[in-house]
Amino acid sequence: MPKVTKKTLNCRGRLVSLDTPVVMGILNVTPDSFFAGSRISLDETVDVAQRMLTDGATFLDIGGYSTRPGAADISPVEEADRVLPVIEAILDSFPDALISVDTFRSSVAKQAVESGAVLVNDVAGGTLDPAMFETVTALGVPYVLMHMRGTPATMQSMTTYQNLVTDVIDELAIRLAELRSFGQKDIIIDPGFGFAKTPAQNFLLLSNLDSLRQFDEPLLVGLSRKTTIWKTLDISADKALNGTTVLNTVALTKGASILRVHDVREAVEAIKLTQHLKFF
Numbered sequence: 001m002p003k004v005t006k007k008t009l010n011c012r013g014r015l016v017s018l019d020t021p022v023v024m025g026i027l028n029v030t031p032d033s034f035f036a037g038s039r040i041s042l043d044e045t046v047d048v049a050q051r052m053l054t055d056g057a058t059f060l061d062i063g064g065y066s067t068r069p070g071a072a073d074i075s076p077v078e079e080a081d082r083v084l085p086v087i088e089a090i091l092d093s094f095p096d097a098l099i100s101v102d103t104f105r106s107s108v109a110k111q112a113v114e115s116g117a118v119l120v121n122d123v124a125g126g127t128l129d130p131a132m133f134e135t136v137t138a139l140g141v142p143y144v145l146m147h148m149r150g151t152p153a154t155m156q157s158m159t160t161y162q163n164l165v166t167d168v169i170d171e172l173a174i175r176l177a178e179l180r181s182f183g184q185k186d187i188i189i190d191p192g193f194g195f196a197k198t199p200a201q202n203f204l205l206l207s208n209l210d211s212l213r214q215f216d217e218p219l220l221v222g223l224s225r226k227t228t229i230w231k232t233l234d235i236s237a238d239k240a241l242n243g244t245t246v247l248n249t250v251a252l253t254k255g256a257s258i259l260r261v262h263d264v265r266e267a268v269e270a271i272k273l274t275q276h277l278k279f280f
Helices: 042-055 076-093 106-114 133-140 164-181 197-207 207-216 227-232 241-253 263-272
Strands: 008-011 014-017 022-026 061-062 096-100 119-121 143-146 188-190 256-261
Touching: 022 042, 022 263, 042 061, 042 076, 042 263, 061 076, 061 119, 076 106, 076 164, 096 106, 106 119, 106 133, 106 197, 119 133, 133 164, 133 197, 143 164, 164 188, 164 197, 197 207, 197 227, 197 241, 227 241, 241 256, 241 263
Parallel strands: 022 061, 022 256, 061 096, 096 119, 119 143, 143 188
Antiparallel strands: 008 014
């Protein structure tokens, strides 16, 4: 296993160790997420959250804005109206649950943290809301800085790179320096698989994932049931669990600290098994 700098995340006073990788379970409260199995109603969220927590999820990532290509845009008010009741319902049943909010809007992030979320997961890396960095730093919660170009609607037209790995690192470095200038303490890096990247580029980026460890920040990997897997295998997203586990295992061998997944138990098992391997 690649040596990973010891890290802890301060989640509003609760320290989460990343010495051993952890799992973030995906809870999409959207009607049009790319994987139908992740689309859940408010009434279903508590049961799904319970299953994920029982299966070993450390974080539950709540998202109310679909970022799949072609997804409809919604207002910050509608996004908050989707997300906040879910956060409150889960914490009513599981007060110790660690909730992440998946949003690129600072206003939604602020409301979510005020409702009990302890982490902000921003697919845009601060590029779509100039107030995000200042807001999340003031909130005092960990922040996922993800690489993306453009918007969810335009990102797949922005896949031209001079050198994929170098360009992703350079673009993340610019955002990271700005974020650190605000005084943000706990930062997680996400290379943004599937965001402004083709399937071939995703494989190349995964092959070089350990290059991103130069940032000395934990790495989050989100490959779960994505197009790269199911199109490569000529199947559908609902049959992409095995492929997800394969690529998650590769990510773990290259230093991933957090796996963001739809299927928690299988990701936890991958972590447990890879912890017994030695890499030289």
